[in-house]
Amino acid sequence: MPLQLYNTLSNKIEEFQPAENNTVRMYACGPTVYDFGHIGNFRTFVAVDLLRRFLRQSGYQLQHVMNITDVDDKIIRNSAREHKSVQEYTRKYELAFLEDMQTLNLQRPERLVRATEHIAEMAEFIRKLAEKGYAYRTEDGSYYFHIARFPGYGKLSKKDFAGIETGARVDVDEYDKDNARDFALWKAPKEGEAHWESVIGSGRPGWHIECSVMAMKYLGPSFDLHAGGEDLTFPHHENEIAQSEALTGQTFARFWMHVRFLLVEGKKMSKSEGNFFTLRDLLLKGHKPSSIRFLLSSVPYRKQLNFTFQGLEQAAHSVGRLRDFKSRLEMAHLPSGKSEAMQQLAAETRREMRAGLEDDLNTARALAAIFDMVREANTAADRNELKQADKEPLLAALNQFDEIFAVIKDDDAEKIARATEWARAQGLLEQSNLAANLISEEEVERLIAERAAAKKARDFARSDAIRAQLTHAGIVVEDTKDGMRWKRK
Numbered sequence: 001m002p003l004q005l006y007n008t009l010s011n012k013i014e015e016f017q018p019a020e021n022n023t024v025r026m027y028a029c030g031p032t033v034y035d036f037g038h039i040g041n042f043r044t045f046v047a048v049d050l051l052r053r054f055l056r057q058s059g060y061q062l063q064h065v066m067n068i069t070d071v072d073d074k075i076i077r078n079s080a081r082e083h084k085s086v087q088e089y090t091r092k093y094e095l096a097f098l099e100d101m102q103t104l105n106l107q108r109p110e111r112l113v114r115a116t117e118h119i120a121e122m123a124e125f126i127r128k129l130a131e132k133g134y135a136y137r138t139e140d141g142s143y144y145f146h147i148a149r150f151p152g153y154g155k156l157s158k159k160d161f162a163g164i165e166t167g168a169r170v171d172v173d174e175y176d177k178d179n180a181r182d183f184a185l186w187k188a189p190k191e192g193e194a195h196w197e198s199v200i201g202s203g204r205p206g207w208h209i210e211c212s213v214m215a216m217k218y219l220g221p222s223f224d225l226h227a228g229g230e231d232l233t234f235p236h237h238e239n240e241i242a243q244s245e246a247l248t249g250q251t252f253a254r255f256w257m258h259v260r261f262l263l264v265e266g267k268k269m270s271k272s273e274g275n276f277f278t279l280r281d282l283l284l285k286g287h288k289p290s291s292i293r294f295l296l297s298s299v300p301y302r303k304q305l306n307f308t309f310q311g312l313e314q315a316a317h318s319v320g321r322l323r324d325f326k327s328r329l330e331m332a333h334l335p336s337g338k339s340e341a342m343q344q345l346a347a348e349t350r351r352e353m354r355a356g357l358e359d360d361l362n363t364a365r366a367l368a369a370i371f372d373m374v375r376e377a378n379t380a381a382d383r384n385e386l387k388q389a390d391k392e393p394l395l396a397a398l399n400q401f402d403e404i405f406a407v408i409k410d411d412d413a414e415k416i417a418r419a420t421e422w423a424r425a426q427g428l429l430e431q432s433n434l435a436a437n438l439i440s441e442e443e444v445e446r447l448i449a450e451r452a453a454a455k456k457a458r459d460f461a462r463s464d465a466i467r468a469q470l471t472h473a474g475i476v477v478e479d480t481k482d483g484m485r486w487k488r489k
């Protein structure tokens with residue numbers, strides 16, 4: 001059966017198939033490279049990766065384009081503040097993002113394209129929109145899209161803009177989410193800020209235009225699927241549709257996939273809440289990339305996912321079970337022959353995993369199937385009922401699972417070491433808050449117990465060494481009459 005996928009545009013689950021031959025042409029909004037990617041971003045990127053891997057497993061070819069937003073208000077502001085060119089400023093974060101992708105086993109899209117390398121094409125696109133009467137120029141040399149001229153405005157976000165105020169404009173990339181305004185396609189240069197020369201004068205592109213231009217350049221005026229986090233539905237994707245369809249008169253993307261926002265410990269992730277984590281923060285705390293990927297994949301993309309440290313521990317445990325099962329299968333010396341029950345179990349698991357993913361990428365269903373298999377096969381092995389010829393189909397089921405979930409191969413330690421090395425080279429480990437984060441709670445507890453034991457054994461040199469190690473990591477230990485207490489500095 002083909003994939004049944006929820007389409008934000010139609011508000012329905014629909015059968016997903018590429019429009020032309022066997023190739024899925026898809027576009028996913030990529031990162032804005034002004035900072036390191038956080039785990040919310042990675043929920044979206046992991047969901048798109050799961051889709052990508054499932055489509056490939058289903059026999060499709062892919063033409064998947066992802067943009068790198070390397071120019072926007074924040075980037076211009078931050079690079080000017082650091083007296084760097086936009087390029088110099090963004091390259092560091094772009095590289096970090098590519099490395100983070102590898103860390104999480106995200107497959108590289110067929111094309112990764114930078115906004116700043118398509119500015120001339122953006123200007124040309126805007127020129128054509130102006131020629132057709134969809135864009136207008138303001139006195140300062142900026143260009144805006146005239147949303148009242150595009151009757152379909154609001155069809156993706158299902159907002160009713162019947163009474164749109166014509167001429168009300170917004171020129172910042174950070175939007176008021178409920179208000180429809182003519183949006184900036186091109187912004188006239190401001191003193192001291194980066195700008196480009198083009199057929200429509202000097203300036204820089206607004207945020208939305210890059211995705212229309214790059215999607216159409218690499219995928220054609222009409223393509224199969226467009227993806228991003230749920231916050232992008234309005235205004236970003238609504239605006240992409242308006243400017244693209246105004247120009248071509250064709251349906252821009254047939255399917256729109258939006259990934260629900262990640263919550264952290266039940267709240268929206270924000271710096272002020274102290275629950276804001278980049279992928280790198282978690283690695284430096286010793287959390288494994290495989291646990292993070294597993295946790296982000298475990299809840300279907302349209303359901304609420306609440307990221308907790310307890311959930312992360314459970315994810316590590318689940319990945320461990322899969323890895324243990326795989327080595328058990330590989331190493332076991334089993335009686336020859338095969339067991340009908342195990343053969344059926346493997347076949348049924350493979351079917352159920354596919355059925356789960358075909359069901360709007362219901363990863364929870366696929367996971368339930370694989371863990372049932374692991375439990376039943378382990379029980380059979382304990383009872384000596386697992387046979388030599390059962391290995392192959394069970395391993396094939398595990399393999400089918402891991403083509404999508406990509407957590408079984410154990411390269412976590414190398415990845416954590418690489419991230420730590422990188423942070424040290426950047427001088428980040430010296431910052432006390434990061435150093436404090438370096439030691440996990442379990443590790444602190446273990447060291448404290450070891451220190452107590454050393455004291456009891458009157459090994460004061462060892463106990464002092466442990467205290468110094470903890471202090472260096474920003475942990476304060478107090479000896480009280482009830483024992484030792486600790487806190488982070």
Ligand code: AMP
Binds near residue numbers: 041043045
């Ligand atoms: P940005 O780097 O801000 O352009 O975002 C990159 C991608 O991450 C976009 O598709 C966003 O919609 C998505 N995103 C941002 N925050 C979250 C979050 N908390 N949960 C899920 N996706 C997010």
Ligand code: ZN
Binds near residue numbers: 028029030211236
């Ligand atoms: Zn975009």
